[in-house]
Structure formats: C-alpha cells, structure tokens
Amino acid sequence: MNQVSMDRRAFLRGAGTTIGLLAAGGVLSACGGSATPAAAVDPDATPEQRAEAERELLFYMTATDYQPFLDGFAAAYPWAETHSSIGTPGDNMQKVQTEFTAKAPTADIVLLNAAQRSVLVQGDVLQPLRDVPNTANYDQGWADPDGLTFSFIADPRVVAYNTNLLGSTPLVEDIYELADPQYRDKIVFDKPQNYGTSAWWLSSQRAAWGDAKWMQWLEGLKANNVLIASSASNGFQSVITGERVFCVTTMKELVNNPQAPIAANFYANMVLSPLMLAAPAGAAHPNVAALFVNWVLSEEGQATAGETGATPVIGSTLEADLNLPPHASLSAPSQNQAYVDDPDSFMEIYNELWPA
Numbered sequence: 001m002n003q004v005s006m007d008r009r010a011f012l013r014g015a016g017t018t019i020g021l022l023a024a025g026g027v028l029s030a031c032g033g034s035a036t037p038a039a040a041v042d043p044d045a046t047p048e049q050r051a052e053a054e055r056e057l058l059f060y061m062t063a064t065d066y067q068p069f070l071d072g073f074a075a076a077y078p079w080a081e082t083h084s085s086i087g088t089p090g091d092n093m094q095k096v097q098t099e100f101t102a103k104a105p106t107a108d109i110v111l112l113n114a115a116q117r118s119v120l121v122q123g124d125v126l127q128p129l130r131d132v133p134n135t136a137n138y139d140q141g142w143a144d145p146d147g148l149t150f151s152f153i154a155d156p157r158v159v160a161y162n163t164n165l166l167g168s169t170p171l172v173e174d175i176y177e178l179a180d181p182q183y184r185d186k187i188v189f190d191k192p193q194n195y196g197t198s199a200w201w202l203s204s205q206r207a208a209w210g211d212a213k214w215m216q217w218l219e220g221l222k223a224n225n226v227l228i229a230s231s232a233s234n235g236f237q238s239v240i241t242g243e244r245v246f247c248v249t250t251m252k253e254l255v256n257n258p259q260a261p262i263a264a265n266f267y268a269n270m271v272l273s274p275l276m277l278a279a280p281a282g283a284a285h286p287n288v289a290a291l292f293v294n295w296v297l298s299e300e301g302q303a304t305a306g307e308t309g310a311t312p313v314i315g316s317t318l319e320a321d322l323n324l325p326p327h328a329s330l331s332a333p334s335q336n337q338a339y340v341d342d343p344d345s346f347m348e349i350y351n352e353l354w355p356a
Helices: 008-014 047-054 064-076 089-102 114-122 133-137 175-179 197-203 211-223 232-240 251-255 286-296 299-307 318-322 333-341 343-353
Strands: 017-021 026-028 056-061 081-086 109-113 149-162 187-190 227-229 246-250 262-265 270-280
Touching (some): 056 064, 064 081, 064 286, 064 299, 089 270, 109 114, 109 286, 114 197, 114 270, 114 333, 114 343, 149 251, 149 299, 175 211, 187 197, 197 333, 197 343, 211 343, 232 246, 232 251, 232 262, 246 251, 251 262, 270 286, 270 333, 286 299, 333 343
Parallel strands (some): 056 109, 187 227
Antiparallel strands (some): 149 262, 149 270
8 A cells, every 4th residue: 555655644643633442342431431440460460461450441432343353352362351332423422522521431542533633632531552462563654653543454545335225326536526416315324523534535536626626525515415313224124225325434344244235445545544543541451452452463462353344454456356446546544634633623514514
C-alpha cells in the first residue's frame, strides 16, 4: 500500500480525536459497569505475568463482528476473562467520556475511529500502553507516535447497490453524482451523529473538492431525501430489502454478507478509514489491554482480521485484493485530516442537514 501509506504518521500526529467502537467476549449491558479492579502487580514481572495478575478484559465494541478477536485472545491466553459491551460509535464514545469524568469503572479497551481518537485525546481520556512489541510489524506511518492508539484494520467507505434493483442505472464513478436528482429516494446512510461510517464518508471529499463544491454536494444529497438509518448495518439491510438502492458501507459488511444481492460500487478517491484500539484512562486492567493489543497485531490476530472480512493494516494488499476498476482509487486517511482534527465543526453542518 505504498501510495497511501506515506503520510499516515502525520495523520496520526494530527488525530487529536476519535470515537470508539468496542469489541469483546461475554456481552454486558450497554449501560453496564466494568470488570473488577485488578490486584497490585509486581513491576518486575514479565508483561504476560502482569496481565495474568489482572486477568480481566472489558472491551467496548460496536458489533459482534469483533468477537473473534476476543475469542482468539482467550484461546491464546486461557486465563483471560473477557467481557464486552456493544453500542454505537457515538454512544460508546460518550460512555467513555462520562465514565472518565465521573471517575467510574470503564472499559479496558475501546475501538475507535480517527475522529473519535481526536476527541478523546483532547480530553485526556486515553492512556498510553507499554509493552506492545508487535508495533514493530507496522508498515511506515501506521504507528501512533504517542502510543495512545493502535490501528489494526483499515477500510474504504464504498457505495454499495442492490443488484436486483439497479437495472440499467449507470454505476457511480464519482460520488458527486449522487447529488443529481435522479438519485432521489434511492440512498441510505447511517446518521452522521454516530461519528461512524457516513460521517467519515461525507467528510472525505471536502479537501479535494473545496468548500463550495462540497457544500453543494451535501445540499444535493439533502434534496435527494436520503434515508437516515440508526446504524450503517441497518442501512445495509434497507438495501437488501429494496427500501433503497444505494447505501454507504464498508468492504467488511459486503464480505460478511456474500449471499446478499448487493455489490460494491468503487469510485474515485476512496479515503481509507482506520480503526484503532485504545485504553481509556482509569482502565482497571491496562496490562491485559496491552497484551490484547499485542495479540491483535500479531500474525494470528491480523489473520483473524482478514477472516472477519476486515482489511488488516499489517501485510495488507488492499489495492490488489479489491481489483479496482480504472476510474477508482484509494487515498490516505490524511485527506480527511480536517475532520479528524475537528469533527464537531463538521457535525454542526450535518446536524443542520440531518438533525438527530
């Protein structure tokens, strides 16, 4: 991925905020508490010994899709007691922030996207993790210089369509075309307030197009009566059922639904969106969190990423695997740097267009 990897380091330095998705073992209530506090750990112990003394791991995730990472970790370390809580990206981020402010029990690990990272870093809500030697496996630019977040998968946001309904409708080579009135009542995406799939996608072309063209596109989408789903997965289901023709989704969603009558519509300048693991400040089991992250970045952990339909950041051959048509292209996450640095300013615009 040479073409899109060169400026990831600058991207990570600038990412002051990112929202979290969480993945883990036994599911807890979405508003539930945390695992029990860890006992004192011998500072001279090995990383695995320190982790085993803590034993528990609570992972906040957005879907059960991330459960295989917990299962694989528990298989590698049978002493580990894994738990999970599932919520939307926005709900999970707010939960971590609330727990931090209240000094309440919180997750040991949380799944974040780039914009969420910025928010939580600016609020000092994350803590660095030590003893994660598998970061040495990163290609240039993936490592977070602050040691606060650990990218483990990356995925472009694609426009997918119902192959039973598309008929003779031409494929979209440039997503600006979706603002055309011919696409009225045909598009669905998740609410931008999730800080998830659609928020990244909507923001991704601003730098390339400039503000005037970008705002014109947003207004065109608004005029086309986009269906706003509660989640990207629900938007995907709306296309399966034929309620809408097009949705904004990830390659992971498509790979995990091979029988669905949906195909990817690749377009020009698809901006990669990394997902990251991080430990909230005040997490009760930071040594287990570090060991978990290290396992996820191992050869076995990255193979698990591929098995779940995601694209691992270590050893990825995404461009070749996607077999992109001539008009389509991938861009580095740094093209969406303005959104990463200040997602709330983008959200003000999205709130006006598509109120929560």
